[in-house]
Amino acid sequence: MTIPSSRAERLSSSAGSVVFDADVLVLGGGPAGTWAAISAAEHGARVVLADKGFCGTSGATAAAGTGVWYVDPAPERREAAMASREKLGGHLQDRRWMARVLDRTYAQSNQLADWGYPYPVDEDGKPQRNSLQGPEYMRLMRKRTKQAGVTILDHSPALELLVDGSGVVAGATGLRRQKGDRWTVNAKAVVIATGGCAFLSKTLGSNVLTGDGYLLAAEAGAEFTSMEFSNAYAISPAFGSVTKTLFYSWASFTDEQGSVIPGASSKGGRSVIARALRKGAVYAQLDEADAETQKHMRVSQPNFFLPFDRTGIDPFTQRFPITLRLEGTVRGTGGLRILDDSCATTVPGLYAAGDAATRELICGGFTGGGSHNAAWAMSSGYWAGQGAAEFAQQLGVTVGRQVFRRGTVGLRSRSGRPLQGGALAQSIQGEVFPYELNYFREAGRLGQSLSRLDALWSDASVADAPGEQELLRAREAAAMLATARWMYRSALARQESRGMHRRDDYPEQDDRYLHYVTTGGLDEVWTSARPLPSLQYAEAAE
Amino acid sequence: MIEVIDAERCTACDICVNVCPTNVFDKTDGIPRIARQGDCQTCFLCELYCPEDALFVSPFADTPQQLDVVALKEAEVLGSYRRAVGWTDESRHLRDADRSYRLFGH
Ligand SMILES: Cc1cc2nc3c(=O)[nH]c(=O)nc-3n(C[C@H](O)[C@H](O)[C@H](O)COP(=O)(O)OP(=O)(O)OC[C@H]3O[C@@H](n4cnc5c(N)ncnc54)[C@H](O)[C@@H]3O)c2cc1C
Ligand code: SF4
Ligand code: SF4
Numbered sequence: 001m002t003i004p005s006s007r008a009e010r011l012s013s014s015a016g017s018v019v020f021d022a023d024v025l026v027l028g029g030g031p032a033g034t035w036a037a038i039s040a041a042e043h044g045a046r047v048v049l050a051d052k053g054f055c056g057t058s059g060a061t062a063a064a065g066t067g068v069w070y071v072d073p074a075p076e077r078r079e080a081a082m083a084s085r086e087k088l089g090g091h092l093q094d095r096r097w098m099a100r101v102l103d104r105t106y107a108q109s110n111q112l113a114d115w116g117y118p119y120p121v122d123e124d125g126k127p128q129r130n131s132l133q134g135p136e137y138m139r140l141m142r143k144r145t146k147q148a149g150v151t152i153l154d155h156s157p158a159l160e161l162l163v164d165g166s167g168v169v170a171g172a173t174g175l176r177r178q179k180g181d182r183w184t185v186n187a188k189a190v191v192i193a194t195g196g197c198a199f200l201s202k203t204l205g206s207n208v209l210t211g212d213g214y215l216l217a218a219e220a221g222a223e224f225t226s227m228e229f230s231n232a233y234a235i236s237p238a239f240g241s242v243t244k245t246l247f248y249s250w251a252s253f254t255d256e257q258g259s260v261i262p263g264a265s266s267k268g269g270r271s272v273i274a275r276a277l278r279k280g281a282v283y284a285q286l287d288e289a290d291a292e293t294q295k296h297m298r299v300s301q302p303n304f305f306l307p308f309d310r311t312g313i314d315p316f317t318q319r320f321p322i323t324l325r326l327e328g329t330v331r332g333t334g335g336l337r338i339l340d341d342s343c344a345t346t347v348p349g350l351y352a353a354g355d356a357a358t359r360e361l362i363c364g365g366f367t368g369g370g371s372h373n374a375a376w377a378m379s380s381g382y383w384a385g386q387g388a389a390e391f392a393q394q395l396g397v398t399v400g401r402q403v404f405r406r407g408t409v410g411l412r413s414r415s416g417r418p419l420q421g422g423a424l425a426q427s428i429q430g431e432v433f434p435y436e437l438n439y440f441r442e443a444g445r446l447g448q449s450l451s452r453l454d455a456l457w458s459d460a461s462v463a464d465a466p467g468e469q470e471l472l473r474a475r476e477a478a479a480m481l482a483t484a485r486w487m488y489r490s491a492l493a494r495q496e497s498r499g500m501h502r503r504d505d506y507p508e509q510d511d512r513y514l515h516y517v518t519t520g521g522l523d524e525v526w527t528s529a530r531p532l533p534s535l536q537y538a539e540a541a542e
Numbered sequence: 543m544i545e546v547i548d549a550e551r552c553t554a555c556d557i558c559v560n561v562c563p564t565n566v567f568d569k570t571d572g573i574p575r576i577a578r579q580g581d582c583q584t585c586f587l588c589e590l591y592c593p594e595d596a597l598f599v600s601p602f603a604d605t606p607q608q609l610d611v612v613a614l615k616e617a618e619v620l621g622s623y624r625r626a627v628g629w630t631d632e633s634r635h636l637r638d639a640d641r642s643y644r645l646f647g648h
Contacts, residue, residue: 053562054561058563063583128643131640204583207581239604247645299640300639302627306599
């Protein structure tokens with residue numbers, strides 16, 4: 001077998017580690033990561049992709065499937081698509097970005113059709129491309145990633161970034177958890193596509209999403225934005241993991257006694273459900289779906305019905321208890337701050353895509369469902385891969401450059417007491433799951449939670465690195481902790497209700513806060529206000 | 543959570559060990575072992591990828607269940623997700639059956 005010259009080079013495999021030399025390293029193998037890897041390879045880079053789980057089944061899309069913001073390029077359709085969510089997002093979107101994401105998503109979706117994705121065809125013979133079945137889509141993306149010459153490392157969570165003497169990102173290192181050793185990839189540019197952070201809430205497919213990429217990037221000096229828009233909660237049967245909410249728009253919601261809960265609904269009334277859940281059980285029944293709709297539901301989202309068919313519940317005729325599971329920044333907005341059209345972050349050589357990157361540019365302060373996330377994963381993935389490949393090309397030869405590890409919490413030893421990842425994760429869940437802390441925010445409660453989180457951080461940052469078996473858990477918990485602190489500091493800074501961020505003490509939208517909140521820092525978390533691009537231009541013109 | 547590996551059907555191909563995103567299974571000399579059930583995120587994907595319909599994921603995400611494997615097999619529940627998404631020979635026609643476009647915008 002001849003190895004194509006465009007493949008990343010495996011340098012050595014001494015016992016206990018495997019080393020690769022690449023132009024671009026992609027961390028994360030969901031839609032954003034696979035599109036980034038394919039795009040980087042198409043732009044001439046030798047690419048390695050490392051995923052915590054198995055590229056193809058890991059991440060939110062593979063398990064759940066997604067509606068896609070696929071809109072015909074007719075100008076009036078585009079205009080309507082952009083306008084439809086501006087109010088919901090609190091007017092923090094950027095029209096220029098929305099337009100380029102619509103164009104890119106249209107192109108990538110059509111590419112999927114050429115690659116053989118089995119899109120349905122409607123009664124008029126027209127292909128319908130605004131929905132993707134998760135397992136089918138991601139199985140195809142894995143295949144195309146391999147065909148593009150990308151080296152895939154499965155079950156290989158990244159633990160920390162490498163940087164050179166001037167702070168330029170130079171690769172990463174992590175575990176090969178099924179092989180019991182480590183990997184290192186020396187690369188000229190890195191794409192963070194590790195998804196969002198759902199705090200191990202068991203929301204569908206998201207327990208691999210613990211904010212790891214945020215922590216890695218922050219350790220190299222990256223900044224975040226819109227982290228206050230991080231309180232997405234999704235409806236699922238109380239006992240289950242299937243947090244697919246579209247079909248609950250055909251539901252009625254009742255309390256223990258069977259009385260309809262006024263105002264409760266999936267869209268625009270989810271906070272009513274959250275309040276009701278604080279008092280007692282809440283039940284749903286999909287009684288507004290007629291026979292025809294029920295039929296379409298079954299074939300469109302088979303996974304939605306697994307919890308029902310397997311417990312003998314008929315969701316159309318019987319009521320069942322529901323809950324709201326936290327989806328954090330998976331269906332929230334916040335993430336790594338993006339500087340330019342190539343999805344570069346504030347750290348040279350570091351790019352971000354998908355849920356790991358901010359979606360404020362197209363969603364403003366409200367993300368939730370609605371297909372924007374899938375569109376963003378495709379298009380930001382494409383651009384980040386291209387941007388990283390071009391950065392690598394410009395960097396030229398890097399042989400012999402000195403590199404340094406940037407990892408901190410959970411990777412060092414100082415106190416003689418190892419970091420207990422499992423216990424730490426539980427403590428963090430106690431601060432981010434409760435509706436009274438995260439869904440309905442208020443200065444006093446946020447402040448108290450932050451002081452507890454800060455104390456956990458102080459402890460964790462002096463703890464020892466645990467044994468190899470517990471290392472990933474420890475780093476995941478550290479990432480969740482850092483994420484929670486950026487979320488709540490940003491939430492305190494935004495003294496208004498806008499998008500998905502709601503403050504009990506400031507229930508109205510306040511136009512003094514028509515800006516973005518930037519945040520960052522590890523031991524000391526900071527926030528600052530950043531003007532919207534449109535207002536920036538206006539100021540410059542004055 | 544994952545509850546069942548049916549020893550009668552399993553061919554020890556280890557696909558489930560490879561594809562589980564949260565690394566719940568361990569390889570053995572024979573059929574894989576559910577080594578870390580508590581790490582299962584109830585995503586149903588191992589079941590979808592198992593070519594022998596040997597796995598069953600219970601829909602209860604937080605609590606383990608006692609299940610009767612024989613009854614599950616009789617009810618043809620094993621492999622039902624694969625059939626529903628069109629990943630079996632007899633259900634291939636379902637791969638493009640998605641009617642979401644009729645449901646969005648409700
Ligand atoms: C139930 C549910 C339904 C949804 N429905 C929709 C919808 O209808 N429309 C829509 O637009 N969006 C929807 N979303 C959101 C959508 O799934 C995400 O926006 C999308 O998956 C983001 O893609 P991604 O590639 O950025 O992240 P993911 O698909 O989550 O992939 C991230 C990858 O990074 C890997 N990873 C994590 N940490 C590490 C590490 N340390 N090292 C290496 N790899 C790592 C993970 O294993 C994973 O494979 C839904 C989400 C959920 C949970
Ligand atoms: S995928 Fe199925 S047949 Fe293969 S090892 Fe797992 S349970 Fe057995
Ligand atoms: S349901 Fe998902 S997480 Fe659980 S064992 Fe199967 S693949 Fe792994």
